[in-house]
Amino acid sequence: GSGCAAIEGFNRMHAILGASAQCVAVNPSDMSVALAALDATVQVSGPGGARTIPFASFHRLPGDRPDLDTTLQSGELITSVDLPPPLFSEHAHYLKIRDRASYAFALVSVASALQLDGHRIRAAHIALGGVAHRPWRASVAEQHLAGKTLSASTLREAAAAELAQAKPLSGNAFKVGLAQRAIIRSTLLAATGTQGNNTGDFA
Incomplete structure (x- = not known):
């Protein structure tokens, strides 16, 4: 309840999305960003029995309770983390x-996964790390890309739309542009698939 000292302090590494007056920390995980992009589910068991938590709902934003990082209830334990059937194996980065x-x-960080029909994006799953208290699913960018032809200009528009909601602090405004460029780069690399094609094909 005392607020967050980093808001007015050294905050270069801190959140630009989803933060609150109580906390501007970021989730440090790499794996969680990939799991968020791939629509993983978390299986838990506790006094109330077993339940399934979609990965997007597993981590919390800080709000006024930054001490609660996840939606686990008292006494619950994670028993497994499950991935759906692979839909993005050829185009992920x-x-x-x-x-x-x-x-x-x-x-x-950015986890990008695409379903492509030629150069047309059938579906895009994108998650960001290092920018929020939880792995940040870039739903605005995903919606912008769905059904579009993959190009650098389309990716720039999608990335800018996602980061329009950013609220940088005094020391981390650079993350806004960095996140936009990272979305573009990661998604272009995902589009090349496992063959390593030249990303210039999508310029």
């Missing part, structure tokens, strides 16, 4: 941008 090449949390 995880991009992590950090200050050092190793032993560093992401400034921004």
Whole structure:
């Protein structure tokens, strides 16, 4: 209840999306970003029995209870994390941008997964790390891309639309542009698939 000292302090690594006056911390996980993009589900068991939590609903935004990172209830344990049948195996990429090449949390990370029909995007799943208290599912960008022809300009528009809701702090405004460029880069790399085609095909 005392607020968040980082809001007026050193906040270069902190959140630009979904933060509150109580907390501007970011979720540090890499794996969780990928799981969010792939629509994983979390199986839990507790005093009330077993239940399934969609991964998008597993982590919380801080609100006025930053001490609660997840939607797990008292006494519940995770028994498994399940992935749906693979729909994005040919067109997926995880991009992590950090200050050092190793032993560093992401400034921004992006997990991109695409279903393509030629150059047309049938579906896009995109999640961001390093920008919010939970893995941030980029639903605005996803909706913007669905049904469109994949191109750099379309990706720029989608990334800008997603980050329009960002509220940077005094020391991390650079993350807004960085996140936009990371979405574009990760999604273009996902589009090349496992064959390593030139991303210039989608310029």
